[in-house]
Each structure stands twice: as structure tokens, then as C-alpha cells.
Amino acid sequence: xxxxxxxxxxxxxxxxxxxxxxxxxxxxxxxxxxxxxxxxxxxxxxxxxxxxxxxxxxxxxxxxxxxxxxxxxxxxxxxxxxxxxxxxxxxxxxxxxxxxxxxxxxxxxxxxxxxxxxxxxxxxxxxxxxxxxxxxxxxxxxxxxxxxxxxxxxxxxxxxxxxxxxxxxxxxxxxxxxxxxxxxxxxxxxxxxxxxxxxxxxxxxxxxxxxxxxxxxxxxxxxxxxx
Amino acid sequence: xxxxxxxxxxxxxxxxxxxxxxxxxxxxxxxxxxxxxxxxxxxxxxxxxxxxxxxxxxxxxxxxxxxxxxxxxxxxxxxxxxxxxxxxxxxxxxxxxxxxxxxxxxxxxxxxxxxxxxxxxxxxxxxxxxxxxxxxxxxxxxxxxxxxxxxxxxxxxxxxxxxxxxxxxxxxxxxxxxxxxxxxxxxxxxxxxxxxxxxxxxxxxxxxxx
Amino acid sequence: xxxxxxxxxxxxxxxxxxxxxxxxxxxxxxxxxxxxxxxxxxxxxxxxxxxxxxxxxxxxxxxxxxxxxxxxxxxxxxxxxxxxxxxxxxxxxxxxxxxxxxxxxxxxxxxxxxxxxxxxxxxxxxxxxxxxxxxxxxxxxxxxxxxxxxxxxxxxxxxxxxxxxxxxxxxxxxxxxxxxxxxxxxxxxxxxxxxxxxxxxxxxxxxxxxxxxxxxxxxxxxxxxxxxxxxxxxxxxxxxxxxxx
Numbered sequence: 001x002x003x004x005x006x007x008x009x010x011x012x013x014x015x016x017x018x019x020x021x022x023x024x025x026x027x028x029x030x031x032x033x034x035x036x037x038x039x040x041x042x043x044x045x046x047x048x049x050x051x052x053x054x055x056x057x058x059x060x061x062x063x064x065x066x067x068x069x070x071x072x073x074x075x076x077x078x079x080x081x082x083x084x085x086x087x088x089x090x091x092x093x094x095x096x097x098x099x100x101x102x103x104x105x106x107x108x109x110x111x112x113x114x115x116x117x118x119x120x121x122x123x124x125x126x127x128x129x130x131x132x133x134x135x136x137x138x139x140x141x142x143x144x145x146x147x148x149x150x151x152x153x154x155x156x157x158x159x160x161x162x163x164x165x166x167x168x169x170x171x172x173x174x175x176x177x178x179x180x181x182x183x184x185x186x187x188x189x190x191x192x193x194x195x196x197x198x199x200x201x202x203x204x205x206x207x208x209x210x211x212x213x214x215x216x217x218x219x220x221x222x223x224x225x226x227x
Numbered sequence: 228x229x230x231x232x233x234x235x236x237x238x239x240x241x242x243x244x245x246x247x248x249x250x251x252x253x254x255x256x257x258x259x260x261x262x263x264x265x266x267x268x269x270x271x272x273x274x275x276x277x278x279x280x281x282x283x284x285x286x287x288x289x290x291x292x293x294x295x296x297x298x299x300x301x302x303x304x305x306x307x308x309x310x311x312x313x314x315x316x317x318x319x320x321x322x323x324x325x326x327x328x329x330x331x332x333x334x335x336x337x338x339x340x341x342x343x344x345x346x347x348x349x350x351x352x353x354x355x356x357x358x359x360x361x362x363x364x365x366x367x368x369x370x371x372x373x374x375x376x377x378x379x380x381x382x383x384x385x386x387x388x389x390x391x392x393x394x395x396x397x398x399x400x401x402x403x404x405x406x407x408x409x410x411x412x413x414x415x416x417x418x419x420x421x422x423x424x425x426x427x428x429x430x431x432x433x434x435x436x437x
Numbered sequence: 438x439x440x441x442x443x444x445x446x447x448x449x450x451x452x453x454x455x456x457x458x459x460x461x462x463x464x465x466x467x468x469x470x471x472x473x474x475x476x477x478x479x480x481x482x483x484x485x486x487x488x489x490x491x492x493x494x495x496x497x498x499x500x501x502x503x504x505x506x507x508x509x510x511x512x513x514x515x516x517x518x519x520x521x522x523x524x525x526x527x528x529x530x531x532x533x534x535x536x537x538x539x540x541x542x543x544x545x546x547x548x549x550x551x552x553x554x555x556x557x558x559x560x561x562x563x564x565x566x567x568x569x570x571x572x573x574x575x576x577x578x579x580x581x582x583x584x585x586x587x588x589x590x591x592x593x594x595x596x597x598x599x600x601x602x603x604x605x606x607x608x609x610x611x612x613x614x615x616x617x618x619x620x621x622x623x624x625x626x627x628x629x630x631x632x633x634x635x636x637x638x639x640x641x642x643x644x645x646x647x648x649x650x651x652x653x654x655x656x657x658x659x660x661x662x663x664x665x666x667x668x669x670x671x672x673x674x675x676x677x678x679x680x681x682x
Contacts, residue, residue, distance in 0.1 A: 003308050003336050016323070016331045023322045083314030085332075091282055092335040093308035099335075153602065157595050161585045170581055171599065174574040175606050178613035185620065206609070217229050217602060224594045247671065248587060286522075286590075 009094040010102045017106035027075070028110040035068040035115050039122045050127040057126035058136075060186035062180055064133075065115050065140060066124075066147065069176075070169050072111040074149030076158045077222070090226055097215035100222060105153040106139070112144035128191070135190035135200075142203040143183045149214035150176050156221035180205060228348045234293070235259050235415060236281075236384060241290035244274055250276050251436055254290070261429040263406065263416040272437025275315065278388055281417060282312050290314065308336060311382035315389050317369040321362035325353060325372045326404035328361055329379065337381055366393040374405065386413045391420055400425070410422070446523035448665050449674045455658040469648030476641030484638075490554040494509035494662045495642060497547035499649035501565070504572055505607070507537030507653065511579075512604035525661075527593035528668060530600060532660035533584060536653060538576035542672035545569050564618035568611050575603045589668065 021028045042060050043053060080086040080103075089099050119140055120133050128136070154171040162168065187201040234336055241254040250273030258264050266274050279285040281292055283299045283306065292299045294306040311359040319328045326344055331431060333339040348357045351371040364372070370393050390402050403425040406416050410429030418424060424431070477495035484491035512531040518526030548566050549559050560566070582599055586592035669675045 003304075004334065005336060009335055012331055016320075016327075019327075020320060020322055025557060083320065084314055085320060087284065087312070087314060087316075088318045088332055089335075090284060091307050091310060091312050092332075093304045094335050095304075156583070157582065157599060167578075167581050167585050170574070171578045174571050174578065174610070175602065178606075179607050181613045181617045185617070192257035204303045209609075213605070217598070221595065221598055223284075224591060226590055226596065227594070244590075 003093045007099050009092075010105075013089075013095065013099045013102035014106050017103050018109065020190035021106065021110045029114075031068040031072040032114040032118060034071050035064050036118065036122060038064040038067055039126065042126070054191075056126040057123060057200065058132070058184050058191060060183040061119060061122060061128070061136065061187065062128060065119075065144065065183075066173075066176065066180055068115060069112065069144065069147035069151055070172055072107065073148075073155045073172060074168055076107050076152055076155045078155075081159045081225070084221065090223060092125055095223060097219035100152065100156065100218040101157040101215040104148050104218070107152070108145050108148040108208060112148050115144055116140045128187075131193065132187055132190035135196045136187045138200060139183045139196075139203055141199065143179045143208050144187040146179050146203075146207050146210045147176055149210040149218075150179075153210070153214050153217040153221055156218045156225060159222070159225050179203070182206065236417075237291065237293040237296060238281060241277070241280055241292070242288045243273060243280060243285070244288050245273075245276070248340050252425045254434075254436070255437070256434055258415050258417070259430075260413040260415065261410050263410055263418060263424075263426055263429055263431040264434055265424060265431060266417065266434045266436055268436035274436055275388055278312070278314075278386055278417065278419055279437065282310060282386055283307070309383040310386060311377045311380040311384070312386040313373045313377060313388060313390060315392065317361075317373050319361040319369055319372060323361055324358050324360055325375075326357045326365065328372065329376055332376060333379055338371070339379065344375075345381050347375035350378055351375045352397075367395060368396060370394055371401075373396065374402065378405065383413075385409060386417045388419045389421070390418070391422060446521070446525045446674075448669055449678070451525055452662065452665060454677075455662055459655050459658040459662075462658070466648045466651035469644055469651060473641045473648050475525055476644060477638075481638045481641055482635060490551065491638075493547050493551045495645045496640060497544060497551060499646045500544040500547060501569065502646060503649055503653050504537060504541035504544050504569060506650070507533055507540060508575070508600075508607065509570065510657075511537060512600040515600040519594060519597040519601070523542055524593070524668070525665070527597065529657070529661050530597060531593070532657055532664050534576055534580050534583070536656055538573060538580065540653070541569055541573045541576060542611065547571065560659035564615045564620070567618065568614045571610050571614065572607070575607075579603070580670065625678045631632035644677065 039060055042056065046052060046056070077100075079088065080089070090096055092099070116137055119137050123133050123136060124130075151168075151172055154168055154175070158168050158171065182199050182202050186203065187195050189196045189199060238254060238256050242252040243250045254277065256264060266277060268274055276285060280287045283292070283303060294309070296301060297305075299306045305318065318332075319325075320331075323331070325348060329344050329347070330339065330341075333344070345354075345357070348354060352372050353368060353371055356368060361369060361372070366422040370390070374390070377387075385406070387402075387406075391399050394402065406418070406424065406426045407428040409416060410426065416426075475497060477492055481492070483489060509531045514526045514529040517523060518530060543660065545566065548563075548569065551597045552561055552563070552566075553559055577597055579596055583592050587633060666675070
């Protein structure tokens with residue numbers, strides 16, 4: 001038997017998910033709104049003094065990005081499992097890991113990438129030093145896919161469970177803590193005008209590890225959840 | 228080995244538990260080209276679960292399923308390339324049109340052209356509805372989209388879970404006709420249905436469960 | 438190896454073996470812990486800097502060691518259960534989680550009590566304590582996932598996968614936390630790892646460590662037996678064993 005190759009499968013899945021996301025653009029924008037709103041809470045709760053905000057800006061940006069990705073992970077696979085299309089993916093000749101990786105990629109494009117693009121504006125509002133913005137964006141560009149991938153593995157494990165929401169956060173948070181540490185550090189170093197190359201390499205290593213291991217984890221988790 | 232290789236699909240001593248309840252045990256059968264197996268039994272006896280085990284979605288407690296002599300766990304991609312499963316859910320994305328749904332699902336398994344998709348939709352009587360989002364189709368029309376998928380999939384083994392549900396008289400006749408032609412072409416059918424089927428082609432057998 | 442795993446995987450066999458082994462381990466751990474306590478609390482000399490406050494390491498260090506050891510045991514058992522589909526291994530993993538979480542909590546509590554005389558506050562963001570805290574979250578996640586799934590087989594397999602993901606992540610988490618800590622608190626005093634530890638201090642620590650480990654294994658066996666009781670309640674062999682015993 002012959003069937004289309006991996007690239008075709010990946011592409012078909014990616015296009016389908018993006019098309020679906022664009023038909024419900026409001027839903028896809030929720031994590032971004034959440035990200036922006038959480039960052040606005042800090043000036044309101046602490047003080048609008050520029051120097052105080054500037055000192056907490058790196059932490060605020062990274063914690064908000066992390067929380068936004070948690071929120072986004074919830075909806076990643078739920079609909080597909082509910083309407084039965086996930087079953088069909090699991091029964092196609094294509095490796096489930098590739099299809100889920102494509103889904104996660106589409107999901108990142110809709111929920112992770114906007115955070116990267118929005119970071120300069122949020123940074124500006126928090127009086128983040130302008131010279132730290134490029135490094136923060138680069139670090140977010142490397143870190144948000146890791147957040148999406150880790151979220152996807154855990155979402156696949158918990159999909160279909162009644163207590164899904166809170167449980168999902170409990171599972172994702174400890175796993176992604178290193179990303180938060182490295183990411184916030186990258187911004188911090190850039191604010192101090194120091195070299196960020198080391199942290200960027202660390203983040204790249206984490207991303208490579210996540211890309212190579214997470215798809216297998218997602219597929220295994222999803223097969224367990226569909227059982 | 229030669230004997231098991233002769234059987235296209237073979238189930239061997241399947242047993243499945245759900246919590247404390249044993250759904251079935253010792254389910255063994257085989258199915259060859261041009262054969263239909265009609266699985267019957269009372270509600271809750273595990274017919275759908277059996278189909279899921281046979282497709283490889285659910286791991287049985289004990290027992291194995293073989294496709295062309297190989298365990299389906301070991302030959303997953305080959306087996307799934309030959310399989311078309313219609314569950315009791317329609318597995319359609321509500322926001323995509325019938326055409327888009329089919330194009331995606333079939334595109335994962337074969338090189339499919341627009342004309343193939345049109346042809347299959349025409350066969351099930353949905354020519355006019357092909358660009359309507361699946362959410363605005365009726366339950367019966369959705370079922371027809373699934374049937375079109377089986378037609379265009381080119382799969383050897385059809386696994387149909389209650390295919391008659393929601394269909395009118397014409398639709399039920401269409402299912403019978405489709406299954407008959409599939410068997411004549413040497414295909415295999417696993418059917419779960421409460422009512423009796425109207426297939427007169429090929430070899431049809433029954434499996435009582437529970 | 439494979440045969441050994443399968444023989445151990447049979448619940449009746451395990452039931453007999455663990456029933457015989459658990460009391461011995463229990464008594465051994467009691468003796469060792471009492472000996473270690475006398476050695477550590479009475480015989481060992483006072484620390485030059487920390488005076489008597491250092492004596493809490495006789496609890497803290499074995500707990501911290503077991504908190505990680507239990508996770509590795511849990512993940513290994515879970516992986517065996519997942520790969521070879523051995524239910525007993527899943528029972529061991531399920532039994533292991535609460536014990537590991539308790540030791541993690543104990544390590545955190547003793548670490549925090551130790552911190553009071555050392556740093557003058559109950560909690561500092563020390564690298565070890567922070568890693569222990571994250572480890573506690575990992576245990577909580579594992580137990581919460583198990584609790585959230587009704588179907589036993591699915592709970593076994595899903596939580597096994599989670600334990601494996603966790604064990605891959607622990608080194609990364611530990612490394613990142615230590616890295617983070619050195620950046621923010623370069624002056625942290627290393628509480629352990631002084632190579633020049635007096636042997637009169639070290640011996641009781643080793644005895645305590647052994648005693649704690651025996652205690653852990655004994656409790657793990659007993660808890661696994663309880664898991665087996667719950668899971669195999671409808672099986673004939675269990676009724677025979679309990680009926681005759």
C-alpha cells in the first residue's frame with residue numbers, strides 16, 4: 001500500500017487547522033487578549049511609576065506569556081476529540097505524531113506568534129528598556145513553541161477528562177518552569193546591556209529537545225486518551 | 228503461518244474489560260475477501276468497543292488482531308491505509324464544507340482529485356450541498372457525507388458502526404447497495420447494526436455478541 | 438531479565454514475597470533509625486558553625502534523597518508497566534506517588550526549619566528547596582491526573598506517560614533552578630557537600646539513610662499490597678489466599 005508522504009500530511013493538517021482558526025478568529029485571539037490584559041493588571045495593582053514597572057517588566061512579560069499559553073493549551077485538541085475527527089486522524093495511515101505536530105504548529109501560529117509580535121508594545125507600556133526588546137522577542141520566538149509543545153502533550157493526556165482545566169495547568173507549569181527561568185533571564189540580561197547569546201543557546205537547546213520528543217509524547221498520550 | 232496469512236482479517240481470543248465489567252471474552256473470527264461480518268447483540272454488550280479493538284483504537288485485555296497475517300499493532304500504517312471506519316459520530320468539522328472535510332480526510336490516505344470527491348458526493352445524492360458547511364447539513368445528510376468518504380477512500384476493509392442511523396428508506400437502500408458492490412469487488416465489511424441488512428452479494432455471516 | 442519481570446509481575450507471587458519481606462524491612466528500618474538517631478542526636482559532636490542546629494540533616498538529607506529516589510522508582514515502574522503491559526508495575530507506581538510526595542514534603546519542612554537558624558527566615562529561594570518544591574508539584578500533578586481518570590487502565594497508562602515525561606524533565610528543571618539560583622544569590626552557603634565531614638557525623642547519616650530507605654521499601658510493599666487488594670478483588674487467587682489466611 002502507498003499513501004501520501006509526511007510533508008503532504010503535515011501541510012494538509014496545518015492548512016485545515018488554520019482555515020478553521022480563521023473562521024473563528026475571535027476565539028483564536030483570546031490568548032493574545034489575555035496576555036495584554038494580564039500585563040495591564042500589574043500597573044493597576046502595583047503602581048504606574050515607570051522605574052518600578054521597568055524593574056518588574058521582564059518577569060511580567062514572561063509570566064503573562066506563560067499564563068496565556070496555558071489558557072490556549074486547553075482548546076488545542078478538545079474539539080477534535082469531541083466531534084470524532086481525532087479518531088479519524090488516529091486511524092489514518094499517517095503517523096499521529098506528525099499530524100499532532102502540525103496541529104500544534106497551527107496552534108502556535110495563531111496563539112504563540114502573536115505574543116511575540118505584541119511583546120514590543122507590551123514592553124513599551126511597561127517601560128521596558130528599548131534595547132531589551134529584540135532579545136526578548138527572539139527569546140519569546142524560541143520559548144513560545146516550547147510552551148505550545150509542552151501544552152500539547154499535557155492537553156493530549158487530559159483531553160476528555162471532566163476536570164480538564166485546572167488539572168492541565170497543574171501538569172504544564174512544573175514542566176515549563178525552565179523556559180520561564182531562561183526566558184526571563186534573557187530579557188533581564190538585555191536590560192543590563194549584557195550578552196544574551198548563552199541564554200539564547202540554552203533556549204534553542206530546549207526547543208530542539210521539545211521538538212524532537214514532544215510529538216512522540218503527544219501521539220502516545222492521544223492514543224491513551226482515545227482508548 | 229500459511230494458514231493465518233490466508234486470512235485477511237483475523238481476530239484471536241479478544242477480551243475486553245471496562246472497569247469491573249467484562250464486555251466480551253474469547254471473540255475469535257476471520258474474514259476474507261468478499262465477506263461481510265454482521266455483528267449483533269443487545270445494547271451495551273460491547274459492539275462498538277469490539278469495533279474499536281478491531282480498528283486498533285482500543286487495546287484488548289488479551290488477544291490479538293491480525294491483518295494479512297501481521298499483528299495490527301506492528302503493521303499499523305499498512306492496516307490503517309486499508310481501513311475506513313465510520314463511527315456513530317460523523318467525524319466532520321462543522322465549520323468546513325462537505326467537500327473540504329472529505330478532501331482533508333481522504334488526502335491523508337490517498338492522492339485524491341476534486342473529481343473523485345465530486346463523484347462520491349454525487350453518488351450519495353449531495354451534489355448541491357457540497358459547498359455547504361457541515362453544520363447546516365441534516366443528520367441524514369451528514370451520514371451521507373461519511374458514506375461518500377467510504378466510497379472514495381478506496382479502502383479494502385469497511386468498518387461500519389450503525390450506518391443506517393438517521394437515513395431514510397432511499398439512504399438505507401444506498402448503504403446496502405454500496406456494501407454489495409464493495410463485496411463484489413473483493414472488499415471486506417465489518418458491520419454493526421441492530422436491523423438486518425439487505426446485502427445479497429458476497430458471503431455474509433453473523434456474530435452474536437453478549 | 439524479561440522472565441524475571443514477568444515472574445515478578447504475577448500478583449500472587451508478589452503477594453507472597455511482599456508479605457514475607459515487608460515485616461523484616463519494617464523491623465530493620467526501626468532498628469537502623471533508632472541507631473541513627475542515637476548516633477546523630479547524642480554521639481555526634483556539635484557543628485563548629487551551626488551548633489546543634491545542624492542535627493536536622495539526619496532527617497533532611499535522607500528525606501531529600503528519597504523524594505527523588507521515589508520518583509525514579511515510580512517512573513521506572515510506570516515505564517515497565519507501559520512497555521510490557523504489566524499491571525503490577527502500575528500498582529507499584531500508583532503506590533509510590535503518595536510516599537514520594539510525603540518525603541518531598543518532609544524534605545521541604547525540615548529544610549525550612551533548618552533555614553530558620555541558618556538564614557533567620559523560614560523560607561529562602563535556595564536552589565535545593567526550590568527544586569524540591571517543583572518536585573512536589575510534579576507529584577501532585579501525577580496524583581491529580583490519576584484521580585481525574587475513572588477508568589483504571591487508562592489512568593495507569595496516562596499517569597505512566599506523565600511520570601516518564603517528568604523524569605526526563607527533572608534534570609532540566611534541577612539544572613535551570615541551580616543556574617537561576619547562582620545568578621541571583623551568588624553567596625548561598627552550600628549546606629552539604631563539605632568533604633571534610635567528621636566521620637562521627639557521617640556514620641549516623643549513612644545509618645539514617647539506610648533506615649529511611651528500608652522504611653520506604655517496606656511502606657511501598659505494603660501500599661502495593663493494598664493496591665492489589667483493591668484491583669484484584671474479584672480474582673479467585675486472592676479469595677483463596679484471604680480465605681485460608
